[in-house]
Amino acid sequence: MALVEGALVAFVSMLFYGICDFLAKKAVDDVGNFSAVVYVKILAAVPVVAYVLAFTTVPVVSIDTGILILAATVFSVVAWFSFYKGLSKGLASIVVPIAGSWGMVTALLGLLVLHEHLTLIQLVSIATIFAGILLTSVEMKTLKKKVFSAGVGIALLSMIGFGVASFLSYYVIADIGALSALFWAFFLSAIFFSVIAFFKKAKLRMPRPSTWPLLASVAVAEVIGVFAFFVGIDMGMLSIVAPIVAAYTPVTVVLAYIFLHERIHLNQKIGIVLTVIGLIGVSLI
Numbered sequence: 001m002a003l004v005e006g007a008l009v010a011f012v013s014m015l016f017y018g019i020c021d022f023l024a025k026k027a028v029d030d031v032g033n034f035s036a037v038v039y040v041k042i043l044a045a046v047p048v049v050a051y052v053l054a055f056t057t058v059p060v061v062s063i064d065t066g067i068l069i070l071a072a073t074v075f076s077v078v079a080w081f082s083f084y085k086g087l088s089k090g091l092a093s094i095v096v097p098i099a100g101s102w103g104m105v106t107a108l109l110g111l112l113v114l115h116e117h118l119t120l121i122q123l124v125s126i127a128t129i130f131a132g133i134l135l136t137s138v139e140m141k142t143l144k145k146k147v148f149s150a151g152v153g154i155a156l157l158s159m160i161g162f163g164v165a166s167f168l169s170y171y172v173i174a175d176i177g178a179l180s181a182l183f184w185a186f187f188l189s190a191i192f193f194s195v196i197a198f199f200k201k202a203k204l205r206m207p208r209p210s211t212w213p214l215l216a217s218v219a220v221a222e223v224i225g226v227f228a229f230f231v232g233i234d235m236g237m238l239s240i241v242a243p244i245v246a247a248y249t250p251v252t253v254v255l256a257y258i259f260l261h262e263r264i265h266l267n268q269k270i271g272i273v274l275t276v277i278g279l280i281g282v283s284l285i
Helices: 002-031 033-055 061-088 092-099 102-112 120-137 147-176 180-200 209-235 238-246 250-260 265-284
Strands: none
Touching: 002 033, 002 180, 002 209, 002 238, 002 250, 033 061, 033 180, 033 209, 061 092, 061 147, 061 180, 061 250, 092 120, 102 120, 102 147, 102 238, 120 180, 120 238, 120 265, 147 180, 147 209, 147 238, 180 209, 209 238, 238 265
16 A cells, blocks of 8 residues: 555656746746756755754754765755756757656666566556656757767766665665655755855856746745655655656646647657556556
8 A cells, every 4th residue: 555655646746846847947047057956956945944943853863874865965966967067068958858767767776776576567667657758858859969979978977866866865764754854855955056056156147036936936846846756755666656756757848838838749749658658557556
């Protein structure tokens, strides 16, 4: 029963990750990629830290768990900067789909390190999900051989960073719980990004007044998405939860189609169908 509940919570996380990505696209247009992620990380940390300080106590961790938390944070920060470095160089057509496949790394680590067992149908379904993610994310018209060569290294670094960070979170959550893990994840991320922004040569772009509510909405969606992901990890199998959560790209594409009237290309339609088929298959627990 817990495995089923974990998968259901993962679907909630997937939905809010998709909403977060959709809302972030508009915020990026105003302040740029780097400034957007810094503001969102800081804004996301505020309600999480405030809630913990007001209603619970600051979670104390052991040295081993503290090292895991720091390592997960570092991997996450490296992944974010690799991701945005790729975007700043115009490599979105290769960076976005590969980096978005981070759940594959997490799932493989769950199978190899945690010795989780999946049925053949679930394994095929996970592969189908990631095929769907790639097709939904990739921009076929802008994907050229030169762009692929230049972007694949950055994209793989981002994918591995996100995947390993999520895998390390499994051990943190197992020790201190989902809420405490959420506190340290957002608290340290806010500190890391604030320090980097302070020393970075490029200055943060100040958002227009109308953009602040949008940034706050992105932050809230990210908090809900990450917390649901952590709860899913706590309740279910990492190798199932991670691929479900990582399949948020079709949600973003569909929202863009509904609200922004963006065109869904043929490869994206095929990707969405494959992702849905994969999600159905992997949920057969």
